Amino acid sequence: xxxxxxxxxxxxxxxxxxxxxxxxxxxxxxxxxxxxxxxxxxxxxxxxxxxxxxxxxxxxxxxxxxxxxxxxxxxxxxxxxxxxxxxxxxxxxxxxxxxxxxxxxxxxxxxxxxxxxxxxxxxxxxxxxxxxxxxxxxxxxxxxxxxxxxxxxxxxxxxxxxxxxxxxxxxxxxxxxxxxxxxxxxxxxxxxxxxxxxxxxxxxxxxxxxxxxxxxxxxxxxxxxxxxxxxxxxxxxxxxxxxxxxxxxxxxxxxxxxxxxxxxxxxxxxxxxxxxxxx
Numbered sequence: 001x002x003x004x005x006x007x008x009x010x011x012x013x014x015x016x017x018x019x020x021x022x023x024x025x026x027x028x029x030x031x032x033x034x035x036x037x038x039x040x041x042x043x044x045x046x047x048x049x050x051x052x053x054x055x056x057x058x059x060x061x062x063x064x065x066x067x068x069x070x071x072x073x074x075x076x077x078x079x080x081x082x083x084x085x086x087x088x089x090x091x092x093x094x095x096x097x098x099x100x101x102x103x104x105x106x107x108x109x110x111x112x113x114x115x116x117x118x119x120x121x122x123x124x125x126x127x128x129x130x131x132x133x134x135x136x137x138x139x140x141x142x143x144x145x146x147x148x149x150x151x152x153x154x155x156x157x158x159x160x161x162x163x164x165x166x167x168x169x170x171x172x173x174x175x176x177x178x179x180x181x182x183x184x185x186x187x188x189x190x191x192x193x194x195x196x197x198x199x200x201x202x203x204x205x206x207x208x209x210x211x212x213x214x215x216x217x218x219x220x221x222x223x224x225x226x227x228x229x230x231x232x233x234x235x236x237x238x239x240x241x242x243x244x245x246x247x248x249x250x251x252x253x254x255x256x257x258x259x260x261x262x263x264x265x266x267x268x269x270x271x272x273x274x275x276x277x278x279x
Contacts (some may be wrong), residue, residue, distance in 0.1 A: 006048045006075045007055035012040030016108070016252060017081045019072055020047045023090030023114075024177060025141065025161065027054030027168040030089060033241040039249055046079065048072070050095075052173025063176035065091070065184060069098035076106070085252055087111040090208070090234065091181040093199075094118065100190040108255050109196045111248050114148075114208045114234045117216035118187035121207075131182070135175035138162050149233030150204030157238070187220060197221040198251040200244065202232030225251065 009028065022030040028047040038045060050068050051061035061067055072095070076084055085108045088096035093115020099107055123131050134140035142162045146153065199217040201210040210228040218224040227247050232240040 004051075004059065004061075004071060004074070005078060006050065006071050008046050008048045008075060010044060010046050010079075011035065011038060012042075012044045014039065014041050014043040016043045016255065017076075017079075017084040018043050018045050018252065019076075019084060019086045020045055021068070021072070021086060021088040021092030021095050022048075022050065022053065023088075023092050024174070024181065025090075025145065025165040025169070027057075029054070029164065029168065031237055033238050034245050037242060037245050039253075042253060043249070046075070048075065050092075050177075052170045052177065054168050057168070057170050057173075061173075062180075063173050064180040065094045065098045066102075066180075068095045069102045072099065073103055073106070082106065083108050085109040085111070085255070087113065087248060088115060089113040089237065091116055091177060094120075094181050094184075097190050098186070100193045100195060101186060104193060104195055107195045109198070109252055111198045111200065111251060112213075112217065113200045113236055113244065113248075114202055114205055115199055115213070115217065116181050116208065117212070118185070118190050118220070119216060120185045121182045123182055131178055132175065135171045135178075138166060141165055145235070148205050148207050149202075149235060149239065150206070152204060152233070153239075161235070161238075187216070191220045193221055194223055195221070196223040196225075196251075196255070198225045198227065198248070200236060200247055201226065201228050202234055202236050202239065203228050203230050204233035204239075208234065 020031050022028055027049045031047050049056040051059040052063055083106050086096040093112030096110040097118045130140055142158050145161050146158055199213045201213050218226050229236055229240050229243050236244040
């Protein structure tokens, strides 16, 4: 274990402990839009800043998903969390899967929101240059966000997302993180894990689409579920926050005895339910 403590903020006092891990473009403020509507009586959420982001912007490190998994375990020990779930967005989804290799016995459930697969995400040719140069070119960050949200979002929102990304991340760390989440392939180490695993995909995201996650996430994890959100791209926290909260908390709540029978979005492979029909 290291002596480094991930900067974090805790919301709620529920028995089910949950880490929320951000992606490549933002710190823990990535979850700001969903915070008001989280169930704080059933869950306790700890939102973290990974090394190179937010309050950990100047923290030294290797900036890898494996290191981040170790940092989360260190924080769990300090918080007194013996078992917990993890929600990870994009790069944070790869961190959640790394925990399957480090401490599967401590995980109740994992959720990936547009998660990078444990096989990595090769970025050849011009695509690789677009992502690599995003460390110091704001226009590249904007192009990536626009592409992964289907080219449908307002210019002001794109500009705000880029500004937040630049403000909340260190450029050198940002570039180093790319090598890990895009280049590391550890799927052989997690394939077959029995930890329940939900992937939430935005149907407007051409990069980490439902089809991509069907070939990876649901193929590797025997207890996997996949939910596609029609109105979302890569940033469901901003694009469809209420839908995301409902899907994620339904999945997490199932670990602790379930909840009243309320309608929920259909999982992959289920027929759509008419309005008013119980889930």
